[in-house]
Amino acid sequence: MSRTPRAVAATREAVVVRVSGPTATLWVEGEEREARLRPRMPGGPAVAGDRVLLRPSDADAAAPTVIGVAPRTTVLERGERPGGKPRAIVANADLVVIMAAAADPPLSARLIDRYLVAAEVGGMEAAVVVTKIDLPHDAAELDALLGVYRDIGYPVLTGVAREPALAAAVRDLIDGRTAVLAGHSGVGKSTLTRGLTGVQRAVGAVSEKAGTGRHTTSDPRVIPMPGGGAVVDTAGVRTFHLPAMDRARLEAGFPEIAAAARGCRFRGCAHDGDAGCAVEGAVSDERLASYRRILATMR
Known part of the structure; x- marks a missing residue:
């Protein structure tokens, strides 16, 4: 990566870019470094976007050890099952961009609503982006549905993920902040990520049998955008369970x-x-x- 997200540069702390099992990729003083994650560390387990503490003697080591996670300002969480124990997905993001498709896979208002709740209770702003409007769909039905979200006050964008116009509109919406791209598999998250960042992520097709996209992004990763801000491209889901809450x-x-x-x-x-x-x-x-x-x- 050639640029550091604004939030990372401002703190000058080690920030988690990606977690892979017992290791993580970090931003440390403007550079990517690989690090070990200490099991059962305070504030953990670490997730993409976390500000983390390194063992002092390891601060300049080739492979430092993360020994703790700093308090989070925001967090996107899901449940392992409906009403189950919360599991953090991304920390310290500003905005959740909930992506859906006008068709292929079919748009799910229930999924959008659950992500909106997760964003609200996690302290983040939220927006809805609908892709694949070039495919056949019921335009009146889609407009009516999106009108509900507009009336509440959520920003709503529509377009085609591979076209520069949608990437430009989403970039303006993010406005130098850190945004999580979330939603069904196959709705164009990785394609839009490439348009926003120039970084290639795996792009997959939609399963004919299930009618939903195949998973192509397996782990959330913080990816800087040229000119400031960053996106976190998360794994596509077939369903999204909210954790227990009153x-x-x-x-x-x-x-x-x-x-x-x-x-x-x-x-x-x-x-x-x-x-x-x-x-x-x-x-x-x-x-x-x-x-x-x-x-x-x-x-």
Whole structure:
């Protein structure tokens, strides 16, 4: 890599670029270095984007040892199962760019909603990018769905991943920050990463049998963008489970529901047909149904 992400350069700390088993690639004083990860270290396990502590005697060694993880400002987490134990994926990012396709694989609003919750509760901004709009799809249905997210206040972009126009629009959206690209396999994350960074990542096709993309990126990696900022290209998923969280935290993951809930008659309203609920009719039916589905997995 020829450039260091702004956040990395500003801290002048060792920052995790990529984790691979018991080792990691780090940015140390503007250079990439390989390091060993100490098992069961404080704040760990380390993930891409973490600021980490090196054993002092190893600071200038060829293969230093990471002995601890600094407190995170933000974190993108998933559950091993619905409502399961949280597992960190990326740390200290500013923005989650949730990618979906207009077709091939089919767009999943449920997946988008779960990523939006993960971004909100993890302290990051979020945006939705829909690719493959050059493929046959129901334009009216797509516009209606994306209108729901625009009305909430999320930035929404559409385009074709391989075309420079979409990369330029996403680069403007990132605006020198660190952004996580997340979503289904086969929606163009690696293609867009190449357009943003110039770095080639494996690009795969969509499985005809499953109707979803094949995994091509196996590990999150922080990749700087020319001119500032960075992207973290994450592994494509078929599903994304949220970790366990209480109802108040889940509600905060739906900002329009949290805002409407201030008008509920009773404190602790679950927005599930309760008397005096101010949420029903104030938010989209689709988003309220999504909230209720996720809430059911947390009980």
